[in-house]
Amino acid sequence: MAITSANQLELLQTAEAVAREKMIDPSLVVEAMEESLARAAKSRYGSEMDIRVSIDRKTGRATFTRVRTVVEDDELENYQAEMTVEQAKQYMDDPKVGDTFVEEVPPVEMGRIAAQSAKQVILQKVREAERDRQYEEFKDRAGTIINGVVKREEYGNVIVDVGRGEGILRRNEKIGRESYRNGDRIRCYIKDVRRETRGPQIFLSRTAPEFMAELFKMEVPEIYDGIIEIKAVARDPGSRAKIAVISYDGSIDPVGACVGMRGSRVQAVVNELQGEKIDIIPWNEDVPTFLVNALQPAEVSKVVLDEDAERIEVVVPDEQLSLAIGRRGQNVRLASQLTGLDIDIMTEEEESARRQKEFEERTQLFMDTLDLDEFFAQLLVAEGFTNLEEVAYVELDELLVIDGVDEGTAEELQTRAREFLEEQAKKALENARALGAEDSLIDFEGLTPQMVEVLAKDGVKTLEDFATCADWELAGGWTTVDGERIKDDGLLEPFDVSLEEAQHLVMTARVLLGWVDPTELEAEEEDGEDDDLEGVEEEQV
Structure with a gap:
């Protein structure tokens, strides 16, 4: 096949047709054609030559040119694509290293093999352009909800037609035991879009906490407008979820707005999530208060927060323990995910027993180290002293507030505590040296x-x-x-x-x-x- 005037316009027509079908830029198809023709020309003139093809975007005329670059004498390696300054003087005036000499060469006669090779190059370039277009279209849509149609199911994974591409809903991203048939409409959250060698991969999810947040954004105008903000979401997909919301307008109740008239708004989300029960909780900057809300419907008696360990202890009435923990630990687990803290739940009876044990241990410590009777040691503990260092180095006035303690008694207590600590330090030093x-x-x-x-x-x-x-x-x-x-x-x-x-x-x-x-x-x-x-x-x- 020769590139003659008879088929010059066909190149442009073919490029336009392919570009329309694949929805890509026609210039990309023309560039692929130029590359394929150049590759065919190299097979005719020699692979070492630098043959380039340029197709006129208006007439479709293909121009074949040979390019040679001027290099230093000691860098000359490819005699077909390079030449020295001395050699270049035959073709150019005052040549310099880096200059190029371009000359037109006759069009090639394309045989069957060359034509097949050119076709493969064009198809490959078109596929790459199509993949790039898909990636560019979907990469900015990650983190949003998309509607699609189920195409097929492979090993539990659902392949979804999302318009100009295909998404994959993996087995572990489906809610419970969801099953779909070909042609079913499905709504998913675009979790990730990756560029891979086999084309862009669009990963979908229906179990992601963000999916629920986006559904509420669609159902509740106040969230979309920014009046109400979703601060945290925790889900046990298909079973139960907790969502924390806050209102930036004092006249709007964030929980009521999310529930809607007669529960219409939250019910729409529940239906989409296969009946998943949703607890809507008011968010609070005060972590203990927020946690009390998060553990609803259980009642909380006391909260102790350990910020360094990011742990929190919650005390509940004995009859509320099972409700606070929830079925298979679901309630406390979701509350932990919502607050980002590890939660230890104990009953009032357990907490009382623990405090009594600590009281007894501290009392025994003061009895053994300071040679005190039980009553006097209990007075120290009741006043808030927890260790010997506090007794030894505290201001004398803090000891004098204890009933029955005068200045002489306080000084004696501090002397005993300091002597014991010094003896302990001496023994520790001897052991360390040993x-x-x-x-x-x-x-x-x-x-x-x-x-x-x-x-x-x-x-x-x-x-x-x-x-x-x-x-x-x-x-x-x-x-x-x-x-x-x-x-x-x-x-x-x-x-x-x-x-x-x-x-x-x-x-x-x-x-x-x-x-x-x-x-x-x-x-x-x-x-x-x-x-x-x-x-x-x-x-x-």
Whole structure:
């Protein structure tokens, strides 16, 4: 097949037809044709030649050209596509390295193999252009709801026709035991859009919490307008869900707006989610208050929040325990997901027993260490003293408020406490030295003898050893594994060393050893403070 005047216009007509069918830019099809013709020409003139084809967008005329580039003498490798400055002087005036010499060559006669190859190139380019178009169309729609038609089901995964592409609803993204037939209409949440070698992959979901949030946005105009905001969503797909909302208009009740007249709005969402029960909860900045709301319909007697551990203890009446936990732990699990905290639920009886045990342990501690009778030790505990350090180093006035304690008694209590602590420190120091702890660690400011003893038992015996420790190894922390928070015990955690204090101790040790330049450390701290200030200013703006 030769590219003659008879079929020049056919190139443009074919390009237009293909572009309309695949809904892509006609110029992309023409570029694919140019590449395919150039490849066919190379098979005729030689693969080492740099043959290029240009198709006129108006007339359809294909121009074949050979391009040669001027290179340095010692860089000449391809004699068919390159030439030296001296050789270029035959064709050009004052040639320079990097210049190109272009000459037109006769059109090629395309045989059957060449034509087939050209067709394959065009098809491949058109497929790539079609995939790029699909990706560009759907990549910005991730995080939205889309309506589609079920095409087929493969191994439990549903293939959905979403217009100009196909989406996949995986088995684990379906609600409960949903089943679909070909032609069924389906509404899904676009969870992710990825560009892959086999084309763009559109992953759909009906179990994502965001799906419920988007459904409420469609049903509740106040959410769409931004008057009401969905702060958190937790779902047990197909069974139960909790959604936390807040209103920025004092005259609008966020829960009532989401429920709608006679429950019409929430019922529309429930029907779409196969009867999933939905608890709509008012969001509150105060975490304990928010948690009390989240555990509805159970009543809560008391909440104790541990912000460092991101855990919360909830005390409920004995008869409310099963309601607070829910069937198979569903209620407390959803409340935990909604608040982002680990929740421990106990009854009033269990909490009372725990407090009584702590009271007895502290009473026994003061009896054994301060040589007190039970009544006097109980007075100390009842006044809020929990350990010997508080008794030894507290202001004298705080001891004098206890009934029956005068100045002499208070001084005697502090003397006994300090003597006991000093004796304990002495024993700990002796044990640490026996374990091999060196003076560099013992004399390090910030570590007590008891801390040094614990470190030495774990093999940390020098300041160098201490400087290599990570802050969480000292202060402890929490690690999330498979969605569950697991406690990491720290060496100095029994001494109430916080993560910030551990960081400071380790960095101080590194500075003393010369591992870290103190000026650089100060600069980093100043940068951190500046960033914090900028963040505050942005929030104020």
